[in-house]
Amino acid sequence: xxxxxxxxxxxxxxxxxxxxxxxxxxxxxxxxxxxxxxxxxxxxxxxxxxxxxxxxxxxxxxxxxxxxxxxxxxxxxxxxxxxxxxxxxxxxxxxxxxxxxxxxxxxxxxxx
Amino acid sequence: xxxxxxxxxxxxxxxxxxxxxxxxxxxxxxxxxxxxxxxxxxxxxxxxxxxxxxxxxxxxxxxxxxxxxxxxxxxxxxxxxxxxxxxxxxxxxxxxxxxxxxxxxxxxxxxxx
Numbered sequence: 001x002x003x004x005x006x007x008x009x010x011x012x013x014x015x016x017x018x019x020x021x022x023x024x025x026x027x028x029x030x031x032x033x034x035x036x037x038x039x040x041x042x043x044x045x046x047x048x049x050x051x052x053x054x055x056x057x058x059x060x061x062x063x064x065x066x067x068x069x070x071x072x073x074x075x076x077x078x079x080x081x082x083x084x085x086x087x088x089x090x091x092x093x094x095x096x097x098x099x100x101x102x103x104x105x106x107x108x109x110x111x112x
Numbered sequence: 113x114x115x116x117x118x119x120x121x122x123x124x125x126x127x128x129x130x131x132x133x134x135x136x137x138x139x140x141x142x143x144x145x146x147x148x149x150x151x152x153x154x155x156x157x158x159x160x161x162x163x164x165x166x167x168x169x170x171x172x173x174x175x176x177x178x179x180x181x182x183x184x185x186x187x188x189x190x191x192x193x194x195x196x197x198x199x200x201x202x203x204x205x206x207x208x209x210x211x212x213x214x215x216x217x218x219x220x221x222x223x224x225x
Contacts (some may be wrong), residue, residue, distance in 0.1 A: 043215040103155035
């Protein structure tokens with residue numbers, strides 16, 4: 001079974017703080033993704049990575065950056081957290097050439 | 113511009129009856145479609161998929177139908193069970209274009225005992 005883990009299930013941060021969300025997958029998948037889920041908006045892609053040290057902007061990259069130094073780990077960074085970044089953050093991974101993405105349990109972030 | 117739309121935010125059905133969840137898309141380049149199920153406080157889990165070369169795919173109680181001319185797909189759950197109560201997302205990809213998934217807004221299904 002594919003396992004995607006995220007470092008925290010719940011986080012509370014202050015406006016202006018730098019926030020790190022970590023994601024690890026154990027299936028040697030090349031592709032990894034970060035989404036946020038908001039009510040009525042579905043899942044929106046923030047950033048994705050085809051392979052180590054490669055990254056591409058998704059649909060809503062503003063205010064975020066990412067890092068992929070190792071194949072199994074994909075980090076999402078909120079440079080200066082704002083209240084409009086309060087959301088559920090979901091990480092996913094996928095094997096090259098396959099369409100199905102496998103998701104982690106999510107991190108619910110509250111920015112005060 | 114919402115390329116994948118689930119126009120019904122919620123659906124309520126009786127246990128044992130059929131649940132039909134609908135999804136419309138606008139991009140004719142989409143050639144692969146997936147349904148995910150999501151419980152509260154958990155990540156989405158893959159349910160079933162269909163390629164654009166097919167018009168139907170079945171897996172147990174779940175069947176996905178694709179109507180390319182109408183740019184419409186639907187997920188049928190028969191018979192519905194209380195454990196099916198969750199949010200269902202449809203997603204689409206154009207494999208020629210990086211294979212990114214575009215998700216709909218989701219439909220909350222409630223199956224009443």
